[in-house]
Amino acid sequence: MRTYDLSPLFRSTIGFDRLFDLAEIANRTGGDDNYPPYNIERLAEDRYQIALAVAGFSPDAISVTAEQNVLTIEGDKLEQAEREYLYQGISTRRFKRQFSLADYVQVKSAAFDNGLLKIELAREIPEAMKPRRIAINAMSTKSPRQLESAA
Template sequence: MRTLDLSPLFRSTIGFDRLFDLVETAQRAGEDHYPPYNIERLADGRYQITLAVAGFAPDEISITAEQNVVTIEGNKAEKADREFLYRGISTRQFKRQFSLADYVQVKGASFDNGLLRIELLREIPEAMKPRRIAINGGSTANVHQIEAKAA
């Protein structure tokens, strides 16, 4: 696999650390494909991550939400008294991380029929939403002219 060396960019950029971390994470993401997952947009600002975790029980999976990252880890205790003739259902340990955009929060998780579903919601604070600013001062004719030009 071809890798990209970002070290020359580190010398000439300031404040782009998170961007470079995302690029490096994207490069490493191609290395492991277990467990398989889907990411869905349910509605505007609502998302769902679904992981296929057959063979795991809910108490063998942990979900950790940190700033802009949700981490799902699975640890399956092996039972020595079992002898498999063929093992096609993988129960190996895993750790999968998803980077979240600003203001995306984990709202809950459910486990059903071997599928782990993680509900995400993007809630932008009122202070960060665009708002219209009234222009004060001058005559009312100037205000109407400004509004007409803006429309």
């Protein structure tokens, strides 16, 4: 796997810390672990859905946590009884999958549907951050002296 040294960029950029942290994490992990498989889907301009294939897990065995722009999904399935498998193709091992969320993206809901854990996300930009139209007031065409004498 090829690695990149991002340290020269740190010296000449300001305010991009989070972006470089994400690049460094992606570089370190390399994406080797692909369990459980998942899809990320855009439902609308500001709505998204993550679907994880979690066959064999119950809702009690999975935790979904959203905290400071990171969505963490963990699964821990304990076997109740010792079983003798002739073939075990359905993996039920522990997992921890993390997704970095952009600013103002919030988790709206999580639900099971046919072996998939579906997590709904929405970007909700606060009113103060949305562009707003500024009214332009017309200036009076009278001179300051004319305004004083009118008063």
